[in-house]
Amino acid sequence: MRSLFRASRRPGLYGVLPAPGSHAGKGGVTMNNLYGWTGRILNMDLSTGTSEVLDSTNLVQRFIGGKGLNHRLAWEHIPAQAGPFDPENCLLISVGPLTGTPAPTSGRTEVGGIAAQTYPPMYAHSGVGGWFGAELKYAGYDSLIITGRAAAPVYVWIRDDKVEIRDAADLWGLGTFDAQQRLKEIHGNDARILAIGPAGENRSRIAIMLTDTENAAGQGGYGGVAGSKNLKAICVKGTGKVRVAHPEELLRIRRDLAPDPKKSPEERGGKWIYDKESVDNVPYPRNRTSCTHACDRACWFEFRGVPRRTRPGLHAGRWGCIGPYTIGWQHPMGYDWPLWFQGFEGGFEATELMNQYGLNEWELLAGMVPWLVMGDHEGVLTDKRFDVIKPITPNKPEWWVTLIKAITYRQGIGDLLAEGVSRAIAELGPEQYGETIYQGERKRPTRISLQEAWGYAGHWSGRGIHAVREFPHWLLEALVWMTATRDPLDDTHIVARDEWMEEFNKNPYEGTKGAEIAIWNENRSELKSSLTLCDWSFPIPTKSDAESRLFSAVTGMELDEKGLDMIGERNKNMQRALLVRNYGRDRAGEVAEIMPWFKRPDATRGIVIDEEKFNGLVDTYYTLRGWDTKTGRPTRATLERLELGDVAAALEAEEKLP
Incomplete structure (x- = not known):
């Protein structure tokens, strides 16, 4: 066991942290008069077993927290030559000023770093719900930076200022649920945990980090990143609180934005519907539940007393998002495309096993198994190598067990599948394994590969699962996929006022409205994932000032909607600059990355993208962004307008400024 706490004397970007109680910030704001934030970042090096606490006062006022804070920390700490499994990669875990307060849906946490799943590897992010983020705030931290690699398996134990690296030899090899249970026996049932399973230990690129409430940092492969650092879990318990500048105003805004929480009655029997699929006569007790701290919505289902199909015993758990597709893929989002149906009990067990072994449900269910x-x-x-999982029989629960274990322990083809579908297709041969046309039952033909871009399966883009968004709506998804490094539809759901969409639909490739809608959603995505707020509940087009009202009530900083939007734009440009500096991102590469997917006929009307007209839309998008239309890179004027002059100077020094 090693104690890791020491104070930083590092000046500059992080301010100065000379001693507890005398923390100087920027512009008269100090850690002692911060509201919403803690003003502290815990920076840990697992290789050396040392840590320092950095003053985050300057950073959080510029980048808010969460995803935006991660962007800037990655700029400062991740070298361009680092790979996802190198010790130099950072595992960044950040929360925002609203986290841990009563602001509705504000319990989320943002994980960042070089994503192992992204193809080729690049910096990305993954949002996670639950109660871990609030507990991290109560322990006194806005962010964790974890670098290096421990010599042997470890977990991190944080209790306020007490920070330790502890031996995890007896946890290594355990599933996520089992490891979390062991840690709660040691540290108490109220400890909050992020843990990896055996898939992460074996450096799967599609491994997750799972909270003790079954919320996953699913996309990105950050479970594999943690595994490469010999980090089994992060366990935190805090006794502090989050200071709110205007608590009565915050509660008033909450009442305006959110319905009064109601107790969810227990249900049994009847039809249970998920994504327009349904299962008849589900006899097990269930009720709706929230997936994160301070959430007023109950969008997940919790089931109890469900018998396992391949093992003895009953189990309980929560189901949401894509998880229920383990039951069956018959009519995804309402159109016929039957691929499998194994029934409720088998599907529930398959989901349990994916979480226990620590695998990305979205990659398996939206990409791999189809x-x-x-x-x-x-x-x-x-x-x-496919023989280990043949015959391919997803109608049988036993097959799912075989597949999950093969991927987790890299058996046969599982060794390649653990790298993700995009890499598997690239190695096996794209013509045969990607471009073959599926001749089975479906309204329109499709290629067997459902991988859209950057190493991720398609999502809300007119093809693949959730393919019901019709032209021209999916042009907006094309724009946000283009500048991303992962599936961006986790937190950029493309919402808009009716009048915006009416104008866009009249002439989708021309005019400015399409680019404006995409940019507004991207900037608001940056904001909600920095504050932090639910990726589905926000933004609210008809109450577009909601985020700024919540921000001002919590922090006491009077910032209107326009001012907060500028920080969202700053965060997007901060990420963009990082991608340009570290990976040479440019227009040619990212347009080429998404174009093959959108040249496929869409699922509803068989429409394909017009590449020439789309490039005109890209010109408009880059122009409105203040990015060079030839390279797609931010201009000096744009970066300086967003108070990122130091970033502009760094890009110019590397000859990457247009």
Whole structure:
């Protein structure tokens, strides 16, 4: 066991932290008069077993927290040459000023760093719900920076100012649920935990980090990043509180934005519906539940007393997002495309196992299993390594156990599947394993690969799962996928006022409205993931000042909607500059990345993208962003307007400023 706490004397970007109680900030704001934030970042190096506490006062006022704070920390701490499993990569875990307060849906946490799943690897992010973020705030931190690699398996224990690296030899090899239970036995049932399973230990690029309330940092492969650092878990317990500048105003805004929370009655029997799929006569007790601290919405279902199909015993758990597709893929979002159906109990157990072993449900259910089923139907899975998971029978619960274990422990083709579908197709051969047309039952033909871009399966873009968004709506998704480094539809859901969409629909490729809608959603995505707020509940187009009202009530900083939007724009440009500096991102590469997907006929009307007209829309988007239309890179004028002059100077020094 090693104690890791010491104070930093590092001046500059982080301010100065000379001693507890005398923390100087910027512009008269100090840690002692901060509201919403703690003013502290815990910076840990697992290789050396040392840590320092950095003053975050300057940073949080510029980048808010959460995702925006991660962007800037990545700029400062992640070298361009680092790979996802290198010790130099940072595992960044940040919260925002609203986290841990009664602001509605404000319990989320943002994980960042070089994403192992992204293809090729680049900096990305993953949002996670639950109660971990609030507990981190109560312990006194706005962010964790974890670098290095421990010599042997460890976990981090944080209780306020007490920070320790502890031996995790007896936890290594355990599933996420089992490891969390062991840690709660040691540290108390009220400890909050982020843990990895055996998939992360084996450096799967599609491994997750799971909270003790079954919320996952799912996309990005950050479970594999943690595994590469020999980090099994982060366990935190805080006794502090979050100071709110105007608590009565905050509660008034909450009442305006959110319905009064109501107790969810227990239900049994009847039809249970998920994503327009349904299962009849589900006899197990269930009720709706929230997925994060301070949430007033109950969008998840919790089931109890469900019998396992492949093992003895009953189990309980929560289901939301894509998880229920383990039951069956028959009519995704309302159109016929039957691929499998195994029933409720088998699906519930498969989801439990994905979480226990620490695998990304979205990658398996939106990309991998449909690919395997369609590829098997067309007879293209000819590589002998597939034998370990053959026959491909997702209608049987036992097959899911075989697949999950093969990926987790890298058995046979599982060794390649653990790298993710995009890398598997690239190694096996894209023509056979990606471009083959599925001839089974479906309204319109589709290629067997459902991978859209950057190493991630398609999402809300007119093709693949959730393909019901019609043209021209999916042009907006094309714009946000273009500048991303992962599936961006986790927190950029493209919402708009009716009159905005009416104007856009009249002439989608021309005019400015399409680019304006995409930019507004991207900037608001940066804001809600920095504050932090629910990726589905915000933004609210008809109450577009909601975020600024909540921010001002909590922090006491009077910032209107326009002022907060500028910080969202700053955060997007901060991320963009990082991608340009570290990975050479430019227009040519990112347009080429998304174009093959959108050249596929869409699922509703068979429409394909007009590449020439889309490039005109890209010109408009880059122009409104203040980015060079030839390279897609931010101009000096844009960066300086957003108070990122130091970033502009750094890009110019590397000859990456247009």
